[in-house]
Amino acid sequence: MATSPVTESPLGIPKSRSRQLMAASIGNVVEWYDWYAYTFLAPYFSVQIFSEISDNSLVPLLGSFAVFAVGFFMRPLGGLLVGAFADRYGRKSAMTFTIVLMGVGSLLVGLTPTYAAVGILAPIILTLARLIQGLSVGGEFAAATTFLVESAPQGRRGLFSSFQYVSTTVGQLLASGLAALLATVLIKADMESYGWRIPFIVGAVLSLVGLWIRKSADETSAVAEEIQRGRAERPKMFEFLKHYPKSALMIVGITIAGTVAYYTWTTFLPTYAQITVNFDKADSLQIGTISLVFFMILQPLLGMLSDRVGRKPMLITFGLGFLILPVPLLGLLTDAYGSLLIVQLIGMVFLGCFTSISAAVNAEMFPTRVRAAGIGFPYSATVAIFGGTAPLIGTAFREAGNPGLFPWYMSALALISTVVYIFVLRETKDQPLR
Template identity: 55%
Template sequence: MTELTSGRSTSRLRQLTAASVGNAVEWFDWYVYSMLAVYFATQFFPKDAENSLVPLLSTLAVFAVGFFARPLGGLVIGALADRFGRKAALSATVGGMGVGSLLIGAAPTYEQVGVLAPALLLVARLVQGASAGGEYAAGSAFLVEAAPEGRRGLFSSFFYASATAANLLAIGLSALLANLLSAEDMNSWGWRVPFLLGAVGALVGLWIRRHAEETLETVPAEKATARRPGFFTFLREHPREAFMVFGITAAPALAFYVWTSYLPTFAGITVGFDPKTGLLSGVIALSWFLLLQPVFGLLSDRIGRKPLLLVFGGAFAVGAVPMLSLLDDTFTRMLVVQLVGLTFLACWSSVSAAVSAELFPASLRSAGIGFPYALSVALFGGTGPYVATWLVSMGAPGAFGWYIAVLALLSFLVYLRLPETAHGPLR
């Protein structure tokens, strides 16, 4: 019995490692683009004599395009994960992200090949966007299916724990290179280093995932052929659940990208905060956010998913405006606002994979999670910084807090309608 228990523990640790390491590699590759865009922008887009921001804006536009490739990845890779298994889909996502990083890291410049350079950048980002969408679809299902009974919340929390660790690594490596290299070296070749390392990391993630165990239960061949789901089968058979995943994600997606990356910029254009000092507050707050993931995931296995989701929704519906109003040009205020916001956000991120996966049967789980989640992230998370900046330009910076609050209220209403799935068997 002891040997059997030990074997199961080892197997589950291997499953958790396969999901977490691969996910960290993927999100490192995703985040490092935004960290280094300011350095490689002029390598892919020609300078405009009238506006020096044109290359950076063009590079960030390609970044945004990656967000809108995520729903396609969530749909296609999610459906493939439901047909052929989570393991194959997860290998495809980490491989795709690595290919995208290699393309960016080794791409020729505009000066060398002209318009082919930004075209390659666009293709690479589309591949990475599709991979990111598929990663959540297959990874959420994999983590929840690999978990022992009563620990699905804990296992699901490692999705955002590993993604946050990747964000911190991307920040740390980018800052290290910027301090070690001259500005000229950083602009000419230094920015390529993290992308090439990310491509190597993808090979490691691919190797680890090849040794994982499949979590999708097999069925007899004749039944599998008859029951193979189509791309939109989840929407025809479970429209309510698909809508719930969309609503569950809407407000948190917006809050996530604001509180983890955009907040110093928002404070800079509204109250004169120096965004450079936001790096330290961001690292501290993200480290705290990472530590909360398994704590809240484990808590959800005891008290349920709904109480944590309701805490998030209620806190941002009531507190978004006061939190943003608290910002000024001091480091202390920025850190407090980030810590408070990310603490409430962790109530969602720690259980999002579990609560979404528990809504669908295994045969439709990845597609059912992937498409509505990625669509919600693209519509609300990917556009959040743009909406905030536009509102500031229109002379209504305070309206952004109300935008977050209204969206949080709508998500709160969805949470109220959710069934509690923490304590029942996985469908």
């Protein structure tokens, strides 16, 4: 990478790096808009795609969240395959591939026929679409994470890392905002009939925009360029696991608490409020949107803070927060508008201490040669097991009549990661990328 120029933006980012941030961030916005639109709209389309085999209205919703979890289980495969592709052929090529996949998956969701029209074929088509999206998102995190952190000048990796979740949150905001708008302007019957399809069609179009913008990016992996010139040997598929098993295991420990907290607080909490305290659907989507704006603003601020104080203090703050707070916070939920808003905002502050630096911490674990695959597989596998199943587990606890067990489940996972943060993790903020 070229040396940092003198001119900088207000956030301290050299202006020559802005194109890199834009290429990664805008494509990432599209990727995660498509991914999260599913969660926000699940309460509306579940009755269209899944048959109500009983009088229990939660059965279709459970089906939709089961498909949501299935999509997550493609993410480790995407992280491995696309990560290995990024290590061999470059981050830019990998990011181009992932955004095309996401557009195809989003279009397929938007065109999924109803159960009444085609029967069991409807959930099969939806599942196929989520498998495609899961493969794409797993690969996207591996490629975009390495691209962002490798683009950062020394002393700014925490700040650049934060744009992973700035762009992710912008995607969520677009999905949540459009869902909230449609829920406001359309009557419930229209929303359940055709309104839920609109965001997915929009997502397919946005994928083309992201594809065009990513073509302007510069490659960040000198190793991949050397491989293409025949001057370096291609890394093996599981080379990262053979030579850096401790780093791979560390990513699992670091991520367990972060992923369940993230998917609960940023996507599932509005639905959790609906099924536990009968919170209004439209109001919960509005509150989710407000909270996401707050969350997005926090990311670069906390990323810059980590460049000063280090990664460990930030992660320990997050871990202790989610060890202690889930039970009392979720216990405060009522059907009052302010209760859900307060609970979400408090959780976002602690969650930001993890999300703002997750990309930097992961990238600092591996050398360039195997960085994308080394991050992509263990991270995506952990997210699949714990993050992707969070909505399903929360809904299943409610179905079993024990919704209060879910926050205890979150705290138990937070305990595991907090032990890693305090006793195992070493500070890496001042170390050069390997």
